[in-house]
Amino acid sequence: MALNVFYLDDESDLLESFKDSFETDSVKVTTFQKPEDCLSAIKKQSPDLLFLDFRLPGLTGDELALEISDSIPKVLVTGDLSVETKSLFVAVVHKPFNHGMVEAIIGRYLE
């Protein structure tokens, strides 16, 4: 069974390239542009790994992370120079991404 990865970001072009870059036979990438769509999807099916953008419409990634179960590993994605992360995230990825780093994080959860 493929690894279920969710990515929430308001940049649609970035979502598309993320999916194009990291979706493989063993990794299924589902993207969301709006926080509420992401939250309702999580309720239906928990992802194995959740990438959250920091600056989201109306709130920040770490504010959203508080509302999501601790059991889901979360990665913060940000374009800001420095972001104070609480221990909510397993990793922080800076934009523009280091392709290899994202692959490595995903790789960690691929059994």
Added chain:
Amino acid sequence: MILLFEYLKKFFIHKKAQLPIAEDELRQLNNRLDYILEGAGLGAWDWWLETNKVTFDRRWCEMLGLRPEDTPQELSTWDSRVHPDDKAKAYADIKTYLDGLTPYYENIHRLRHAQGHWVWILDRGRISEYDSNGKPIRFTGTHFDVTKFKEQQLLLESIQSVANIGGWELDKQTGQTRWTSQTYKIHGIPQGTPTNQIMGMNFYAPHEIDRISRYAKECLEGKSFNEVFEFIDAKSAHKKVGVAGEPVFDADGVIRKIRGTFQDLTQLIELQDQNRFILESLGVGVWKYNPTSKELNWDQSMYRLYGLDSRDFSGHYDAWEKSLSPENRIKAIEELNSALRGDRHFDTTFEIVTPNGVRKNIRGKGYVVRDDDQKPLMMFGLNWDVTAEVQLHQALDLERAKSLHSAKLASLGEISAGIAHEINNPLAIISANISLLQKFRADETKFESKLVAIQKSTLRIEKIVKALRKFSRTSDQSSLKTERLLDIVQESISLVDSRATHLSVNIGVEVDESLMIECDHLEIEQVLINLLNNAIDAVKSLETRWVLIRASAELNDIVLHVMDSGSGISPDIEEKLFQPFFTTKQVGEGTGLGLSISKGILDQHGAEISLNRSFSNTCFEIRFARPTVVAKGVASDGS
């Protein structure tokens, strides 16, 4: 005129006129007398002293609002109408005359009018008939209504009393003096007390007697005077009196008397001393300058301010010019001259150097007294030391410059954080898509879409950098010009109009063409385009879509409103509105720099932008300072 007719008839009979006078001749004479009395406005009375029967004629009655037919012909008619305060004097004057002490009877008294008010009457009379023993039996006279004159006299007296000014007159020949009531009052003696020159002199302080005598003597020889003397009134109160006198010449050019005013200046001088004390303790100097003679007068405080000894002061304008520091000499002199020309008020700050080399900042204010042809006669003014204030201002300016600099640095930090985020997002898209290009080399559609994404992101970065260039641009105050607000508004609208039309947003304008602002045309246009675009974006998906630009002039400001049909902005967003990179728009739609750049531009214009919450619709308000009107006189100086 039966009475006079009777009288005349009797007179001629009494005189046993040699020539018989025809009755109609008498009647004619009587008519003429009547005519004269009527013309002179005189009422007549005829008093039979034995019986106290008195005949009052028609005009006598009418003067008091009485009907002749209803007026009892007896003394009590008059007696009952005399004012209580005047009665004793009236009877006394009658007695004096009847006793043969005065050539005729004359008295001014008040009589009660039928309507209740008082009428001032000049009453004059003479004995018209004696009995065979030479005893007066008939007393005849006239009444003249002098209310009008009396009221004027009372008014004059009350003016004198309010102003504390009295009058006096000295007869050169007799040495007799005549005083007005106020002069008596200032002396503290009852009105009417007989006075003469010697008695009057005794009221002056002992050391002043020589001086006042000398002035009086010189005045009698033809020289006017106006001096202040120390004076001790009848109640031993010490006063300062102003006495002015001038000779009165008769038709032959001979001085018959001298007369003048007499004024109690005690309070005024005390007040002046008090003012001088206040000014001195405040360090405010008072100066007077005669631009024709160049004579300059200073009070004690001025000497202290300028560090000069009064003995070293020339009393000439040059002394002031010499005291000015070389750096601002020309400016200060020009400001004084322009005040004398009437171009502006004299209200300025200049620097002086005292003889000891101390530099002081002096605030100078003055006003110019002009003659009928607007030629300056005299200039009066104040000077005071503002060195401490000027130094404080300089220190404050320095502080302000420092804090402005640190604020700039702070916002630079804020901006770089924002820039990083705004640039890193498109950069992430570019970088991800570039690595994908390789992957989708064979898939033309995918390849194409990656290229488009890269291009779009590149443009986004370019746009941000361009906006930043404007944001960081420092303003050049000298580029501000007085511009017609309506022109700027219309040009801005022309640039967004096609977009507005496309989105069916109606743009309205209510800006009077007379409104002018001082600005950089292009920059204000940029602000308006930004506000218009925001407004169009805000309403484009609403049912009612309009934008309105309107402006009005207030006391000191030109107020511009950019309103739209939206329903306002929530308070939590309002705080962030003017921060760089804050946006509510979809990704890529706005840079989040528009309003913060607008604010920066308006700050540099000295204008303020805010959200006006008093409307139910969204309303941005910009307040421009009204351009200062340059006076023509100053502008045409060309200096």
